[in-house]
Amino acid sequence: MLFFRELKKVVFSVAFAIFAVALVAMPVSQDVLDFSDRKIEQPQPGQDYGVQNKEAPEVIMPAALDTLARAFCQNSYVTYPIGFYKNVKLDSAKQREMADILSALTGLSAEELLALNGQDGQGYAIGTDDGLSVQQDGGFSVTMPSDAQAGAQAGRISLKESVDYAFFKDCMERADRLVGGGSDYAPEKLARFGVVPLTYEEAAAQYERTKQTDHFTGAYARLFSDYLLVGVLSVLPVFLSVALCLRDKRARMNGLLYTRRASSARLIFTRYAAVLTAVMLPTILLFYLSNLSVWGLYPGEALDYLAPLKYALGWGLPSVMISSAVGMFFTELTDTPIAVAIQGLWWFVDINLGLTEMQGGYSLFRLSPRHNSLRHTQNFIDGFGSLAANRILFAALALLLVAATVLVYEQKRRGRLDGYGKCKRFFAGLAHRKEQSAA
């Protein structure tokens, strides 16, 4: 049977052996294959429950202003446009605009603020009275004011009393646009400045949501999905497809295959199904292996034993589908491994953009949806609609690409398409003409 022949070709290939090693190495390196030491404990009164980011204007406004004012003084704005550090320096016109924004928030004139440029904020105490400031990673640091700073309290940069949160957000959005986007001043990221302690009630509610919605095992399967998608499933299946499609060319089997009675649609969809099966079977096995490690941690609780299967198919499969489809389409179209570069670049940009959504981000075009936590079930519940839309979109796009591959393959069979060959001959012909005219 055609399907099993194609499956055998995939499974007994070097590319699959490397894929299998990476599939196991990824969860082992991230310590998510065995969760037995990571029990989700029920919170007890009087404990420390950690901190959370909250839309708390009274915390966000001074902390965000503190960071922006310091960046303004040094003309050094930190942004993460694709997840990586970018240090933006503004020209004088844009610094002037930034001074206007700060002026609207602080009541100081733009000229007074511009005079601070290049002074590292020295001479002005910026931020809260107690010297407590929030760092980028959400931690706190305490700064003891120097004599010079203490003497300059009159000129300190602080919020005007009349500033309300809506106006503040509007100003921060303008600041974000001014530095080119990707900064923590963007409205959707402002909550990062709102680091507040988690109360007992909130911690207990979080635990209940994990218990009622995830039945515990769902939380572990979700975290496992997060790691496996980012490291393996969003990018490596492309290699299996490329290897399978180039294999016929190498073995000079194309001519033979083109003349066979099997339709192009049957051939391509069977091949695609073989790649998906080869990827998903060990993946589901690993999902269960990882999830099994927590089944004994919650005696008497109602666990969801199908959670690993649901997450493997619902969360993981669409990424595998698109990665494999990109591999098949571009390899059949060009007869080159260009799909590796295309998928590799997409994966690279996506994982870096995803760093801004680590605790549950399900943007519509996110190749690898993120949820890098055993907690935050509420984010999952809130974002379930967009997550479902994302996964359906990717699955549909993948099927469209496979259908397009069928069309390309059919044209090649009829001798109307020659992959990259035509381009190569065109360039070689150009070079020859150039040589002849030189002669």
Added chain:
Amino acid sequence: MENANASLQVWPIAKSNLRHNFAPHFLLALVLLLLTPVLFGVANLDRTASAVPLEVFVSLTGIILLTPVFQPEQNPEIEEVVQAQFVSSVPVYLIRIACSLAALTLLIGGFAAFMRSSGCAVDMGLVWGTVSNAVFLGGLGMAAAAATCNTAVSYMVPMVYYALNFAGGGKLGVFYLFSMMSGSGSAKGWLFGVGAALIAVSVLVKWLARKYR
């Protein structure tokens, strides 16, 4: 006279390589470099921040330029013609490798000069570290290509290694690709040395494979 003839062979081989094999890969490497300032900030960076685009992105030129050195022979028709030739294929491989290494150094050096002109604290240490990364990743790709004669696998091996650096970088010791980003980078000699050794071994494997076929 013989020497003169031999030296004359180098240019036609290099020219043929540039025209039929090298050009698309060089263009792809160029596109990667042109994308770098779009994806990362490359203005007014200190030394550690400058290492980010160089190590994370520019290093990938090694995979693009070195991995396909044996690619023409992966086409069965070309392989048959090569087999029938009396001349050893080793000098051809060496010329191709020299072309790729020269292009690699040129591109990385050019990009580093561009960063420097944009106010970044790029020094020769960063350039050396980036070239070392590129040679190591390219060497991995060449070794995989020589061992398996499989185009997809030859790209897969360095890509998996690259991804592994994101996942568990610290555990890779002197073979960690992104050490300059964390302020270190003293072990780049290891990456360059092993990368060069992998390139040499892959040529040896191809030579042995042809000899004992």
